[in-house]
Structures are given as C-alpha cells and as structure tokens.
Amino acid sequence: MTSPQLIIFDWDGTLMDSIARIVSSMQATASFLKLKVPSDNAVKDIIGLSLEPAIEQLFGTLPAAQHQLFLERYRDEYIELNTTPTPLFRDALVTIEKLRTEQHYLAVATGKARRGLDRVWAELEIADLFHGSRCADETKGKPDPEMLYQLMSELDFSPQQTLMVGDSVHDMRMAKAAGVKAIGVTFGVHNEPLLRQAGADHVIRQLHQLPDLIKGLLCRKEISY
Template sequence: MTQQNNSNVDLVIFDWDGTVMDSIGRIVSSMQAAAGLTGLVVPSSYAVKQIIGLSLDPAFAVLFPDTNTTQRAQLFEHYRDHYTIYDTTPTPLFAGVEQVLKALAEQNILLAVATGKARKGLDRMFAETGLADYFVTSRCADEAQSKPHPDMLLQISQQLDIKPANAIMVGDTSHDMKMAQSIAMPRVGVTHGVHGAEVLSQFQPKAIIDDLPSLLSHI
C-alpha cells in the first residue's frame, strides 16, 4: 500500500558496506590476505577499516603508499579473488534492511546506492540479496570519483533531477558524511559499521542512529 510522503525528502541514498551489509570482517581479512600474498606488510584491522568506502586505488595508496604499479595490480587480483572466492567470512544484511527499504518505497521515496564497490561487485550483491528492485539507480567505484568526492551523489541527483537538499545520504563512515556535507546534502550516520558517533558527529549529520530501522523516524 502506497502512503503519502509528507516530508521534503524525495531520495535516500545508501552506502553499502557497513551500512546495508555487514561485510567489514570480510573486507578486512581479504585486504590482509592480499597484502600477505603480494609480499607486503599486513595492515592492522583498524587501518583497513579506515579505508572502507574508498575505491580500491585510493585505498591501496593509503595502506601501501610505496607500492609500484605491478604490486598494486597484484593486490587488486588477490583482494578480488580472496573476497569473492576464498574468504568465507559471513556478510549478512544488517537487521531490518528490507523492512526499511520497503517502508521508504511505500512513501514514494526513491532509493539509490553510492558505494566503493565496483559495478560487478554491487550487482553480485544485488543478486545474492534480492534487493535490486528497491533501488532506482546506483553509482560504483568504477563509475565515479572515489568518496569523499561528491561525484557519486551529484551523478545520482542529476540523473533523478532531485536537488541535494531534498535527498539524504545514509552511511557509516566519515567518507560518506564528508561527501554529502560538501554539497549540503542532509546525512544520517549509522554506528553499526566502521565509525562511531564521535567521528560521524564531526560532519553535522541530521541524525546518528544505531540501526537502520531508526532511520524511519528521521525521514
């Protein structure tokens, strides 16, 4: 049943890793495995978590600044293979995800994804979770500049002809908050992913929530 949308929110854009899907553990273990297989110093779990949300090239530049082109190509291959084939760390959806998407869609609010994943990776997650039909569009790491640049959000807003002020970005990292803040797009930080309230609050979010169902009270 479709409900009337009484807010000025026409669009909600979700980050994926750490916001919709609890994939942080697999990202960390896959990045550490890739480093070891490439013969590099294995980064700490904390260090890897800080680059979640970035595209892989800038993530590698942060974690492995002294690597050359060949090493980065090896890192990419090892990371991709470990994440998609060898790593069995569970990547469940966070509690209440589909409930929230359904409730927003019933209010005629458009939904989108802005993610550091590559298109193949996001499409694979859409297929595995069955959530693709909720989202009218998405932007991935190989289609836009990396977070925290607002390119993904600008592309989505322009495609849907919705002003940034009438959208909300929902994410779990400083990268999500910073890219939305830079174009004056309202934002909601969620603490069940990488960054906690202390970090997220630095970007003046509309709200900080501990779980996605709480988002509905801020729309």
C-alpha cells in the first residue's frame, strides 16, 4: 500500500470536460452585452481564474452596472441557456476511485463559485468522493496559493505530501507558490510547453496515468511518506 497523499484537482478542464461550454457561454454573453467577442484562445486562457478577474482580463474594467449584468447573464448562459455537454472526462471517475482505494485524500481547488461546484457534484452524485474543496468565492483565487494552504491545513498534510493536478498555467503557478508538486494534464486548456514553463514538475496526457505516476514519485521519494 502506498503512503497516503493529498491530491488536489482543478475542476474545469481537468476532471470535467467543460471548456467548450465556458468558451461559448463567455462569447454569447459578450455578444449579448455588445462587447467585443473574445477569441476561443483568449477565453481558454482565463479558465481557472475566478469570474471577476477573468472578465477584467478579457474586457477591461467595465462600468459597475454593466459588470453586474455580465455576471448575471454569464451565469444564465452557462447554467440554463447553453446546451453544450459537460461530462466528466472518460477516465476521471475510474482514476478518482482508484486513488481512493489506495487511501489517498482527494480535494478540489477551483475557479468555480461554491454554488456552481455544489450543483455539479449534486447532479453527478460524487461529492462523497472528495475530502475537501475550495472555491473562488471562498478565498483568494488562482494563482494565489491560499486555496492550497487552506486545504492542507484542513486535511493535515504538508506541502511535501501534496500534489496539485491541473490543466492550466494558473494551476501550476498556484502549486509552485504553495511549495507542492505540480502535475499538468495536456487535454485541457494549455499545452505541455506552457505547463512546464509555468512550473509543472510532471505532465501526463491521460488521467489514468496519475496513480502510477504517484507510485513512482513515492518510490523515488520525490514526495514524502
């Protein structure tokens, strides 16, 4: 049996295939408000950030009333109006269950608001698979490391016993700022060169590779027992 580790996952683009829905919802909201519609790549670059800094990065500082309307319309677009499917990645559930059987602790650090993550977990009936979570409206957003600090403190793991798994440069920068091992996945918003440039220690192309990678890191003592 491997030594228990705390494995913290990003959500969108890492466990859930929601990138296309986020992109199209953001573009539809911009069109509705008669703002310049951002490109697909521009929207992908903000995935992982909380919504307010994401809006500012894409559109600059909006007047207060327009900013509030953007927040409301985007939530309507994503939750009700946009019908783009958002399934878990095909090997996400089996990977999570395997890590649980190996006695690892699992958590989520996401740019979603708490209401959004709880809604998805309720729909998928998977909340009990995770030992903890932090959302963007509960603490400082990525790439600030506060989400990771809070989860490590709550679940009683050190940075040397913790891994962050994510698909964006924001995840990798957050991990490095917190002093935890950063593992990038290449099927989300950013490719391997960008992930490594942002501090990824390891990069995988499929989630099912993660348990074996963790076993290898433990054998090489790259993470603590």
